Amino acid sequence: MTMRTLFIVGAGGLGKEVVDIVQSSPLAAQYALAFIDDTVAPGTIVHGVEVVGSRAFLRAVDPEQSAVCVAIGSPAVRRDLIGEIESWGLSLPAIVDASALIRPSVVLGPGVIVGARAFVSSQSVIGAHVVINPGVLVGHDVVIGPYAVIGGGAMLSGGAKVGEGTLVGAGASILLNTPVGDWATVGMGAAVYAAVENGTTVLGNPARALPVLRKKNEAAGLAAGTSTNSAPVAP
16 A cells, blocks of 8 residues: 655644654554754654654645644634635544544544543544543543644543634533533632633633633634534534
8 A cells, every 4th residue: 555645744842743643553554754844844743653744745645645733722723724725725634542442432633632541431522633631531422613723632521512713721521511612711729610602712611711811712712703603613
């Protein structure tokens, strides 16, 4: 079988994790690896993988011989880069660590990244281009909207809903059947017991809103026209 090249956009921490995921899984037989990064000089070796150019480099690659993984942790930046890359006809496959446990009834969208020892339980729906970091626990019937990023060790209890472009910090927890809106931020270690509105940042235990940050979140997501739904967006 002819190997394709997986271009990893972003040679930072998440990019290094993607390298490890691919090299320690059956994906290693499918893909050679290369980094794309606008801020690192071509020819630089990062985590054993060469940086071959900026994202403009991708315009010239053969879609039949290439795939892309966007290893950027900012939901808004992910959305913008992915839209650009998709417009060039390039595919973005799901990248799942071999140690992650994904139940057969789970729906995984394209471009998803799932880190080491993550667990996703029955009937959950993971939207397109979501990042699930190492050690995340996703309960049954959870819905995570596109471009959301779930920090390491977070716990989403059964029936929870996380909206499009929402960032859930490391170690945060969301109560059973609790919705978190679009382009919101749940701070590291926060415990969410009640619904979180679109564009809201919540911190603490119990999690409380910080209205002063709402405009910043909206500028990154909602105000850019990604979604105006009050409910999380399914893929």
